[in-house]
Amino acid sequence: xxxxxxxxxxxxxxxxxxxxxxxxxxxxxxxxxxxxxxxxxxxxxxxxxxxxxxxxxxxxxxxxxxxxxxxx
Numbered sequence: 001x002x003x004x005x006x007x008x009x010x011x012x013x014x015x016x017x018x019x020x021x022x023x024x025x026x027x028x029x030x031x032x033x034x035x036x037x038x039x040x041x042x043x044x045x046x047x048x049x050x051x052x053x054x055x056x057x058x059x060x061x062x063x064x065x066x067x068x069x070x071x072x
Contacts, residue, residue: 019027050056
């Protein structure tokens with residue numbers, strides 16, 4: 001898949017100077033994977049923290065036990 005990105009000129013020039021043409025896609029892919037992994041790990045940590053929160057769990061239990069009078 002091809003993706004078009006806009007990169008500030010100074011960054012693009014440094015990138016072109018530092019990374020050989022045949023390595024650029026591999027480098028960008030690795031950096032994207034690292035960022036996505038970091039974000040996934042951050043989200044997972046937030047979920048684990050929320051799952052350990054006893055007050056939040058009590059509030060969720062209260063909401064789930066709420067009967068709004070709707071008959072099925």
